[in-house]
Amino acid sequence: MNFAMRQRTERPVLFLFLFFLILNLLYSFYPEKILASDLRLGLGAGLRKINDDYLNKVYGSGFIFVPYLELSFSKLFSAEIAFEGGYRKEAPIGLYKEPSVLKISGLEFSVHFRRNFKLFTPFLKIGSGGYFYRQDIESPYVRYRVNHRDVSLHAAGGLQFNFSSQFFFRLETKYVYLKVKPFDQTVDLGGLRYILSLGYKI
Numbered sequence: 001m002n003f004a005m006r007q008r009t010e011r012p013v014l015f016l017f018l019f020f021l022i023l024n025l026l027y028s029f030y031p032e033k034i035l036a037s038d039l040r041l042g043l044g045a046g047l048r049k050i051n052d053d054y055l056n057k058v059y060g061s062g063f064i065f066v067p068y069l070e071l072s073f074s075k076l077f078s079a080e081i082a083f084e085g086g087y088r089k090e091a092p093i094g095l096y097k098e099p100s101v102l103k104i105s106g107l108e109f110s111v112h113f114r115r116n117f118k119l120f121t122p123f124l125k126i127g128s129g130g131y132f133y134r135q136d137i138e139s140p141y142v143r144y145r146v147n148h149r150d151v152s153l154h155a156a157g158g159l160q161f162n163f164s165s166q167f168f169f170r171l172e173t174k175y176v177y178l179k180v181k182p183f184d185q186t187v188d189l190g191g192l193r194y195i196l197s198l199g200y201k202i
Contacts, residue, residue: 038072044197051188059089078112099138106131121160152178170197
């Protein structure tokens with residue numbers, strides 16, 4: 001494994017390590033606040049787009065699912081960890097229309113800023129994530145495979161509708177910045193996500 005590939009492999013591991021280290025430090029200094037915090041569990045689903053013109057033409061937009069866990073520290077501030085998966089598209093590619101598969105997923109950490117009202121809660125969030133992308137092309141001549149990882153940024157905004165003290169429904173638009181360079185050419189795998197989710201407050 002070369003140095004660049006080793007760096008891409010280690011980044012998501014480092015990202016997870018830092019996330020749990022921050023939570024551990026917060027608990028060490030503010031155990032009462034952490035234990036008294038609101039915990040929310042949610043599951044979202046929606047549509048994601050790809051910015052790259054060629055890949056968008058070949059594979060197009062696709063379905064995603066997003067389970068998440070959110071920890072609220074105050075009325076204005078919370079932290080979230082989420083997994084984005086489900087994008088897997090098969091399509092013929094290239095001059096000879098060879099069968100191919102593209103998969104993209106991500107593990108994200110976000111900070112939320114929100115304003116609570118009785119029936120709804122508008123929110124903004126920013127964060128970072130470790131993203132995993134893989135492309136396989138089945139050629140009768142040479143098997144082509146890209147299987148890399150990278151770390152990048154995302155931002156989102158939306159509305160949360162509070163059905164009761166425990167259940168809520170969320171509408172969210174998210175943008176992920178993800179320009180990668182597995183070889184000599186830069187590819188833009190970023191793009192918008194449109195997500196609907198249901199959640200439960202513990």
